[in-house]
Amino acid sequence: MMAFFWQRAVVLSLAVAMLVNADMKLDCRPDAVTVVLTKGKSQADTSLFRLGSCFPTSFSATEAVFRVDFNDCSFRRLVTGDYLMYTNDLTYGSSSDSQSLAFTHPVVCAFERPKHWYPMIYDPVFSTHGVGHLVFHIGLMNDDFSGPAESTTFALGSFIPIMASVSQKTHQPLLLLLEECVAATTRELQPDSPVYPIIANKGCLVDSRMSGSKFEPRQKSSELHLSLQAFRFGLGEEVFIHCKLVAWDTNGLDSTKKACHYVKEHGWELLDNYAYSTLCDCCDSDCKSRTTRSIQSGTHGVAHNAVLGPLTITDGTSDSFSGNGSC
Structure with missing residues (x-):
């Protein structure tokens, strides 16, 4: 991930409170991100939050936490202008007895692109398959x-x-x-x-x-x-x-x-x-x-x-x- 190339990070996020009455904290690092969702007075079930393809790293009755690498959870990489951006979707699938509505919300981490950094011509895609012993x-x-x-x-x-x-x-x-x-x-x-x-x-x-x-x-x-x-x-x-x-x-x-x-x-x-x-x-x-x-x-x-x-x-x-x- 060449983490030493990044000098500072610009964190882009929108208010989740309007959607599920929850507070979202986003901590973008060069090769990973931490997302902390703290629900307010809503009836949201914290176990139902997803970040891309990932389940919460941990959750309690009031909080869901994701600590993940950009190589995981189906993050998308985009180079635009002076920024290298990693984007994903935070989703909430409400249960039948919940008063909170299902929604999808963008999560974006944008970093200053190094002057001499260019994207690879080939960006390999890995499919899940059997390696080792299940x-x-x-x-x-x-x-x-x-x-x-x-x-x-x-x-x-x-x-x-x-x-x-x-x-x-x-x-x-x-x-x-x-x-x-x-x-x-x-x-x-x-x-x-x-x-x-x-x-x-x-x-x-x-x-x-x-x-x-x-x-x-x-x-x-x-x-x-x-x-x-x-x-x-x-x-x-x-x-x-x-x-x-x-x-x-x-x-x-x-x-x-x-x-x-x-x-x-x-x-x-x-x-x-x-x-x-x-x-x-x-x-x-x-x-x-x-x-x-x-x-x-x-x-x-x-x-x-x-x-x-x-x-x-x-x-x-x-x-x-x-x-x-x-x-």
């Missing part, structure tokens, strides 16, 4: 997702906390998605195995249509938290949950690569940005696969099949009842 994980968690579950037995109607994650040591940032999940009473799936669909149609949490199941707000792009309401399928038996995990390009969300759940009285919502919930419109029909980007090729992501279990769902009133369907 490690996928799926497990049962305790109620607040702070540690592993102490029991694998769940009462009918209670919530089964599930966390899926991917370790991406040498990769470009990846977004962890659950493309498909079904429950079965066997560790190995056979063509004629009875199954209970949980996630289908390329990331649609179909079980949320008839239960309280939902995706929890993300803490990291590489993790996905699912609160699954215990169902009647396989009641009293050993149950295994078979899932297809996908680590995907953070800029590649579309109707076939997404995480959607159904919210009563609001319909299908996109977990990662409520403002783009139209990507979930196909959840009640057919979310067709892309033909131009194959997940098997590894160009934009990597898929992994995982099995969680066994776990047991109990009725509490009858040890012999079993049947299909949600609680």
Whole structure:
């Protein structure tokens, strides 16, 4: 980034307060930027702020902080006149129960261009792809997702906390998605195995249509938290949950690569940005696969099949009842 070329920085920003009643502080450095958003009296959910393709580095009930390099988060570089500018979009995707509206707001850092500095003729573009070894994980968690579950037995109607994650040591940032999940009473799936669909149609949490199941707000792009309401399928038996995990390009969300759940009285919502919930419109029909980007090729992501279990769902009133369907 040749940071020593820059003698001083000119910070360009606009008032965010008019949009979400929040105060934004912008600290532009030669090769990085820190953005601090402190919400006022609004009902904004700080976890829903995004800077380009990046999630907040940290957030609390009142503040969201981004500490990122200009090489990350899909920053755009522009040389104009006497300035070298890095631009991005700060977005807010409001949740269905928020009183704050979704918006997009520019973030700009402009530096004096050195007299003898000229842009490279070729500006390489890097695509996310498999480098090194990705490690996928799926497990049962305790109620607040702070540690592993102490029991694998769940009462009918209670919530089964599930966390899926991917370790991406040498990769470009990846977004962890659950493309498909079904429950079965066997560790190995056979063509004629009875199954209970949980996630289908390329990331649609179909079980949320008839239960309280939902995706929890993300803490990291590489993790996905699912609160699954215990169902009647396989009641009293050993149950295994078979899932297809996908680590995907953070800029590649579309109707076939997404995480959607159904919210009563609001319909299908996109977990990662409520403002783009139209990507979930196909959840009640057919979310067709892309033909131009194959997940098997590894160009934009990597898929992994995982099995969680066994776990047991109990009725509490009858040890012999079993049947299909949600609680």
